[in-house]
Amino acid sequence: DAGITQSPRHKVTETGTPVTLRCHQTENHRYMYWYRQDPGHGLRLIHYSYGVKDTDKGEVSDGYSVSRSKTEDFLLTLESATSSQTSVYFCAIKHGGSVNEQFFGPGTRLTVL
Amino acid sequence: AQTVTQSQPEMSVQEAETVTLSCTYDTSENNYYLFWYKQPPSRQMILVIRQEAYKQQNATENRFSVNFQKAAKSFSLKISDSQLGDTAMYFCAFTDDKIIFGKGTRLHILP
Numbered sequence: 308d309a310g311i312t313q314s315p316r317h318k319v320t321e322t323g324t325p326v327t328l329r330c331h332q333t334e335n336h337r338y339m340y341w342y343r344q345d346p347g348h349g350l351r352l353i354h355y356s357y358g359v360k361d362t363d364k365g366e367v368s369d370g371y372s373v374s375r376s377k378t379e380d381f382l383l384t385l386e387s388a389t390s391s392q393t394s395v396y397f398c399a400i401k402h403g404g405s406v407n408e409q410f411f412g413p414g415t416r417l418t419v420l
Numbered sequence: 421a422q423t424v425t426q427s428q429p430e431m432s433v434q435e436a437e438t439v440t441l442s443c444t445y446d447t448s449e450n451n452y453y454l455f456w457y458k459q460p461p462s463r464q465m466i467l468v469i470r471q472e473a474y475k476q477q478n479a480t481e482n483r484f485s486v487n488f489q490k491a492a493k494s495f496s497l498k499i500s501d502s503q504l505g506d507t508a509m510y511f512c513a514f515t516d517d518k519i520i521f522g523k524g525t526r527l528h529i530l531p
Binding site: 350 | 455463464470511515519520521524
């Protein structure tokens with residue numbers, strides 16, 4: 308357990324509404340990531356952060372924005388949710404140093420009707 | 421662009437047998453890390469094993485071992501004495517900075 312929590316764990320929303328997912332970590336890791344997981348696609352990187360207010364895009368960033376105002380929190384926002392954003396969303400942190408592995412939160416299942 | 425390919429979408433083996441999951445990747449980097457993650461029905465992503473590219477020795481974690489062939493860009497996972505609890509999706513992943521995942525192999529261990 309790398310001290311990563313995600314909220315909410317489940318959410319159902321309607322097309323066109325804004326949605327914000329929160330990732331919270333307790334171990335002061337610099338790097339944080341948001342992925343989405345869909346059948347047949349594995350995990351795909353949406354956005355990542357390498358420090359407070361430092362973020363960058365991943366391979367599927369369209370329709371998503373992120374913010375990191377504190378080390379411990381990394382927010383993912385869907386400005387206007389679409390049905391194609393129905394997915395399971397995972398947050399991850401990276402251990403630095405020589406190991407470089409990532410640890411994942413429990414995931415958030417988002418359904419956009 | 422870096423890519424990770426898992427050519428076996430689904431596999432089934434009998435309990436106690438040995439099974440090998442394949443993974444190939446493509447990169448121009450020389451220093452990187454490779455991982456195998458397990459995702460059971462609980463959906464939690466669990467790190468199974470990791471390999472540093474600069475190490476020639478294959479990593480081993482109890483019943484899990486890898487066959488790392490750097491020149492061939494191959495990184496297969498071997499599970500020995502398979503158990504029912506090994507039933508899960510398995511993802512191969514590559515990283516030098518950001519992690520790139522394969523699409524996964526669904527493994528069924530049959531009683």
